Amino acid sequence: MSMRLTRRSLVGATALVAAPALLAPRPARAQGWPNGPIRLVVPFAPGGSTDLSARLVADGLAQRLGVPVVVENRAGAGATTGSQMVADAPPDGQTLVMSNIASHAISPTLYGNLRYDPVRSFTHIAMVITNPSVWVVHPRSEIANLADLVRLAKTRQGGLDMASSGAGSSNHLLMVRFCEQAGIPFTHVPFRGAGPAMTAVIANQVPMMSDSLPSAAGHIRQGSVRAIAMSSAQRHPGFPGVPTFIEQGFDLSSTSWFALSGPAGMDPGVVQRLNREVKAVVATPDSQRRFAEMGGAPGDMTPEEFTAFVAAEVARWAPVVRASGATVG
Template sequence: MRAAAPGPGCPDPSGRPPATRRQATRRQATRKASMTLMISRRGLAGGAVAAAALLRPGAAPAQPAWPSRPVRFVIPYPPGGSTDVVGRLVGQALSEELGQPFVIENRGGATATIGSQLVAQSPPDGYMLLLSNIASHAIAVTLFRSLPYDPVKDFTHIAMLVTTPTILVVNPSFPAKNLADIVRMSKDAPGGLDMASSGSGSSNHLLLVRFAELTGAKLNHIPYRGGGPAMTDVIAGNVPMMSDTLPSALPHLRSGVVRPIAVSGPERSALVPDVPTFREQGIDLINLPWYGLSGPAGMDQAVVRRLSDATRKVLGSAALQARLAELGSMPGLMDPAEYTAYVAAEAQRWAPVVRASGASAE
């Protein structure tokens, strides 16, 4: 027969009274709950430690070294102009040096600000870079009332690349032989003379504006979306003349489809030694457009250093220097700090020139 369960007030087989037995049961339950909580806390703590370990430098899975894929290299002008020529040369050299393609992406328009804004708003991972220049990062600051980016704060400036003089060219059928002829003819012609440039507010445009201010020439500015389209119309005779950077104009000068009038450097170019400077023709005017390498703000400094070192190396190569010299360009060789300071200074320097000219892109 089964033993009857202990009744109320009767001790159990262990001899403990019911009240003592209930207390022991509660203590056992409390110990089990505490042990479960400790185990859970240990598990959470272990997970936190593991997570923290993943966040420690060197503990995370190794990331591919930059660059591990192609780099988009934005040139903020259409193909065919001087910016495009210089950008493609440097992009090819960096591609060979860094072992990944630098894919050229032409994004012209709005005085080089469309392509510049694209890069400013891109992730700062080093896979989208910009051929920054005097128009997009110095002139546009004053030219636009509401520029969609800050030329210093919204970019990581990596290296100055090159500077290059501007040259004034005319269609071969145009009768002017020098700057004095252009000034005289512009005053005699009803409505003045048309003169093209690579875009409103470009350094080529402001050269023409300054030329008119210094001489009293009556010029009608005809802006194009880049030096290439402007040169096409000058060659065709649709516009009699234009200012262009020497690298862009040089092939056309050599083929004879345009004729040179003046160069804007402080001295004559060895590539066109027979062409006098503006100063030699009595006009105190110097204009040296520049091009640099920039990315969005916040780029990793290790990537910036690698890019800066690679740029210095390729610009120091005899082969690239010779090629740039053939185009009339000179290496700039500025490091990130120097180039950042230079961009800021250029924006300040061009501000009164733009205001005095009355030029506006809006």
């Protein structure tokens, strides 16, 4: 597959989102917050890991805060469309985003014209869940493992069609890294979320997809797709029959994450309250059970730790994107 190197800098994106302090909306104070329904923006289509995690958190927060927490799906442009909406929102604690590895670690390098800075344009509040990726095929597919995938790709001009939740997702880059190691071409088929991509695989319209485990777990258990590889370092305890990439001879491991963030400038009291409430939600037995069913692990970070984590993720993924040559358009 032919790809162009992306050499855009995040410095320019940061400058574009900088606004004079005098024009910034005043943040809501902890006392009296929340003062109405909270909007939780999911920058992907319904049905994927980000959406599933967001709805679990939204239900728990609504119960604990006593106000509706409304999930709003705004998919597009590698999860940057919905994220930009929240970056532009007033920092009153009433509009939040389900930040993730695509919107806040990969897309800032992949999209050279991005108008937000993944760290400075947001208030990072709490980690929610981390999980590996899994590759799935139609249950009647001739692809039973990665060796079969490589063999089949070499017989087809342009390689195999491989689906993901969107350009710039960690699953997209995992495919890039795999095909570079395997020495095979491929055609990326991006969808506006994991749900539509999974539907295409189940309908046998696309040979395979790279998906985050939470959104694929139910389909794997139901037998509507078959898992052929897991990106965790060791076999996942919930899916012990699925071998890792490493076991199959490829030096690849990858973990996705989903978290809660808001616009820059939120009141520290609101941030600390949200962090406590998110931790309480993910610590309940029901959440623990649902996370285990989804194949994810609940997160536990302070706002300061999570902010540092996002900065480290940008630094970690930027050279991967540049070295792969992956770019949008």
